[in-house]
Amino acid sequence: MFSQTKLFALSLLCALVISFSGSSSEAQENVVRDYVAIVNGTKISKQKYERELASLRARLNRSGRHLTAVQELELRKNLLESMINRELLYQQSVKLGIEVGPEEVDKQLEEVKKHYPDDASFKTALKRAHYTEAGVRTQLTRAIAIEKFINQQIKSKIHISDKQVREFYDSHPDLFRRPAQVRASHILVKLSANPTKEEKQEALKKIEDIQKRINNGEDFAELAKKYSDGPSGKRGGDLGYFSKGQMVKPFEDAAFSMEIGQVSGPVKTMFGYHLIKVTDKRPESTMKFEQVKNQLKEYLIDQELQEEIKGYAENLKKHAKIERFLSGVP
Numbered sequence: 001m002f003s004q005t006k007l008f009a010l011s012l013l014c015a016l017v018i019s020f021s022g023s024s025s026e027a028q029e030n031v032v033r034d035y036v037a038i039v040n041g042t043k044i045s046k047q048k049y050e051r052e053l054a055s056l057r058a059r060l061n062r063s064g065r066h067l068t069a070v071q072e073l074e075l076r077k078n079l080l081e082s083m084i085n086r087e088l089l090y091q092q093s094v095k096l097g098i099e100v101g102p103e104e105v106d107k108q109l110e111e112v113k114k115h116y117p118d119d120a121s122f123k124t125a126l127k128r129a130h131y132t133e134a135g136v137r138t139q140l141t142r143a144i145a146i147e148k149f150i151n152q153q154i155k156s157k158i159h160i161s162d163k164q165v166r167e168f169y170d171s172h173p174d175l176f177r178r179p180a181q182v183r184a185s186h187i188l189v190k191l192s193a194n195p196t197k198e199e200k201q202e203a204l205k206k207i208e209d210i211q212k213r214i215n216n217g218e219d220f221a222e223l224a225k226k227y228s229d230g231p232s233g234k235r236g237g238d239l240g241y242f243s244k245g246q247m248v249k250p251f252e253d254a255a256f257s258m259e260i261g262q263v264s265g266p267v268k269t270m271f272g273y274h275l276i277k278v279t280d281k282r283p284e285s286t287m288k289f290e291q292v293k294n295q296l297k298e299y300l301i302d303q304e305l306q307e308e309i310k311g312y313a314e315n316l317k318k319h320a321k322i323e324r325f326l327s328g329v330p
Contacts, residue, residue, distance in 0.1 A: 036080060038323040039087040044080075049326075051129070053079055080326055085313040088320060090142050093149035100144045108140045109133075154308050160300045162293075168300060169289050176287045179244065182255045183280035185220060185237035190229035191272040207266045207273040214263055220277050229272065241282065251276065 035043035056075060060067065067075060116122040126133060169176065187210055189203045210223055221236030232239055244252060248269045254276055258264060264276040 033325050036324070036326045037084055037087075038321075038325075039084055040091060040320050040322075042087060042091070044083050044087060047130070049080065049083060052083070076326065080324065084317070084322060084324075085309075086142075086146060088313055088316040089146045089149060089309075092153075092316065093145040096149060096153070098145050098148050098152075100141045100148070104144055105137050105140050108144065109137060112136070112140075150305075150309060154312060155301070155305055158301055158304050158308065160297055160304070162297075165293060165297045165300060166289065169292070169296060173286070176292060178282070178285045178287055180256075180284045181241040181243045181282040182278055183241045183282075184239050184255045185224060185277045185279060186230065186232065186239060186251075187220070187224045187228040187237055187275045188230035188233075188271060189227075189273045203273050204266060207275060211263075211265065211275055214275065220263065220275075237277070238279075241280070 034046050036046050036049045037044040053076065056079065113119070113122050116125065123133075126136070187207070189207045189210075191199060191203055195203070206227075210227055213223060214220055221238075224233050224237030227233075228237055230237070242255075244256065246252075247255070248271070250267055250269045251274060254264050254267045254274075255278060258276070258278045260278055260281055262278055264274070267274045267276060
């Protein structure tokens with residue numbers, strides 16, 4: 001379901017973990033500006049634009065995507081237009097007299113803070129990203145106002161019937177096939193990127209010693225909590241369910257070849273040595289219509305909503321005064 005507030009919160013979380021300090025200055029016609037656009041007299045700050053751009057780049061980097069020069073230009077252009085659209089929608093919410101109470105902002109701010117172990121960590125992240133809590137509250141207020149406006153003026157007019165949901169389900173069978181899955185736990189003894197022969201021998205001996213303890217009846221999950229170098233160690237090594245293509249191949253090959261309850265011998269991957277325990281298996285299946293009906297209806301509403309928002313914003317642009325000042329973007 002579309003949520004401007006949730007989208008902002010996600011963007012904020014990404015931005016907070018980036019130590020951002022913009023040092024370059026862009027000029028157009030020899031004028032240095034601290035804004036990238038003016039929308040009906042309201043400036044969109046350059047700092048805010050660069051912060052969101054850094055957040056988008058960080059997310060792409062974490063997903064392993066590397067942009068070409070053309071894609072980078074498209075990213076920057078799309079971000080600018082997205083920010084212009086948001087400003088136009090916010091201005092409409094103001095015209096409509098939409099109000100956002102402090103308790104609504106408090107609730108959303110608490111959701112953001114939940115991603116940090118304590119308040120001190122949150123404040124450190126704010127400082128590193130050149131945010132203030134007051135600034136965050138301002139942005140959340142705007143996001144909530146936009147969401148309310150969209151719900152009242154656009155989403156409320158969208159209707160997806162059960163027949164449309166069923167037709168989509170029947171015409172897209174591949175989307176509802178669930179591949180075979182394995183649920184497994186593991187214990188990892190990590191290796192460095194370029195381990196020496198001695199490091200490999202030491203790691204192998206450690207994993208073999210743990211294997212002996214499992215064979216002698218000690219609990220796999222407890223040993224994972226004590227000795228696993230992987231982040232899943234605190235969960236007893238549990239990795240949840242995964243299908244083929246989600247794990248590195250040696251790990252995947254071992255897990256899918258094992259029976260429920262079986263523990264592997266040492267399996268070497270690029271990360272180190274693993275002991276793998278298969279705890280459950282799911283065969284390939286097709287999700288039934290009743291299982292996905294409600295979620296699918298929300299998806300179809302969201303798809304139509306995105307198109308409606310895009311069209312609404314484009315129409316607002318036709319009647320707005322917009323000036324763009326981002327160099328290198330046509």
